[in-house]
Amino acid sequence: MKQLLEMLPIVLFFIAYQMDGEQLLFGDWTYTFNGIYSATAVLMLSTVAMLPIIYAINRKLEKRLIWTSIAVLAFGGATLLFKNELFIQWKPTVFNWAMALVFAGSHFFGEKNLIERLMGSQLQLPDAIWRRINWLWVTHFTVVGTLNIVVAYTFSEATWVSYKLYSSIGFTLLLMILTAALMGPHLKQNVAPENGE
Template sequence: MKQLLEFVPIALFFIVYQLDGETLAIGGWSHVVDGIYTATAVLIAATAVQVVVASYLARRLDKRSAWTLLAVAVFGGATLILRDQTFIQWKPTIFNWALALAFTAFHFIGDRNLMERTLGAQLQLPKAVWTRLNVLWIANFAIVGALNLWVAYGFSEATWVSYKLYSAIGFTLLLTVLTAVLVSPHLKHAETSSGDSR
């Protein structure tokens, strides 16, 4: 449910961008869609609503969601104020590279990496698996950040907007599958071990 909610702002960004030049009318309010700028304003508002709804459902504020909202507000705000789409195009790269840096730093700080600190209460995994998971997530964040810049600078703005939507879904699914592949053999082992101890 939480991951589905995270896609809503990106989907709305994509949909509103496609309405460039159209007039949106809600109640007595109307606005002519101004491409990337209207889409960015919708992204900021939708991300804020998504964070509030997700926090309400979880009964706590998710730190990653809060950081996402901050990044969207800062880079989206700069895009709107300066009328320069470069800021919103750089947001995914900076956010992903910051996560890659954090996961890398915590790999060397303390006795548990960031994956183990985050999921260690729910999963019991060997140290080598925690390390592989951490490296997988670092690679994901680094690659996603680099590809975002490649598309932003190598292709049209419209292509980048489409890429933003489809890559968010695609990379999330791929990361989920790869994480499950790494973790699932150890879950079966843990279930067998707990069954043998009865």
């Protein structure tokens, strides 16, 4: 449920972008969608609106979600203020590269890397597996950030907007599948003694 809520602002961003030139009527007031700028405003508003809903469901907000929201507001605000779409196009790259640095840096500070700190209370895995998963996430964030900026500078704005939606869903699913594949064999080992096998 939380994952779907987190994807909702990106979906709404995509929909708002597709409505370029369309008009909404609110009584005597008319709003005309203005491409990337309207989409950015929708992204910002929906990101902020999603926070209390997620808090109501989970009774907490993850730091990653808070930092994502701050990045959306900062880069989105700059996009609207300066009327320059490059700010919002750079947001996924800057955020993903920052996440890659944080996850990579966690290998060198403390006894546990970041992925083990996040999930270690729920799962018991060998240290080597935690390290592999953490490096998988570092690779994921690095690749996703790099591909985002390549698409932003190589293709049209419309292509980048579509890429942002579909790549967010696709790369998230791929990361979850690869993470589960690394964990899977070790989860069976953890469960086996409890089942008397």
